Amino acid sequence: MELRIENMTCGGCARSVTKAIQSVDPDAKIETNPDARTVKIETTASQSALQQILEKAGYPATAS
Known part of the structure; x- marks a missing residue:
């Protein structure tokens, strides 16, 4: 699945997004692209579980 995260603008944001996703699924394969958000x-x-945890982390996501 691919999600768009408007306020993921840097490597630090990408690490926070990765940690949030891994809190739901530690085995998830995650590829972040802050330039494309x-x-x-x-x-x-x-x-929906991923969107909820990302929202809580301050990175609301939409399906892209």
């Missing part, structure tokens, strides 16, 4: 995720977690 997108994250690609291979996970068993639902999209």
Whole structure:
């Protein structure tokens, strides 16, 4: 799945996003792209679960 995260603008943001996703699925494969403000995720977690945890972390995400 791919999500768009408008306020992920730097490497620090990308690390925070990665940590948030890993708190839901520690085995997720995560590819962040702060320049494009997108994250690609291979996970068993639902999209809604990921969006909820990212919202809590301060990085609201939308499907891209």
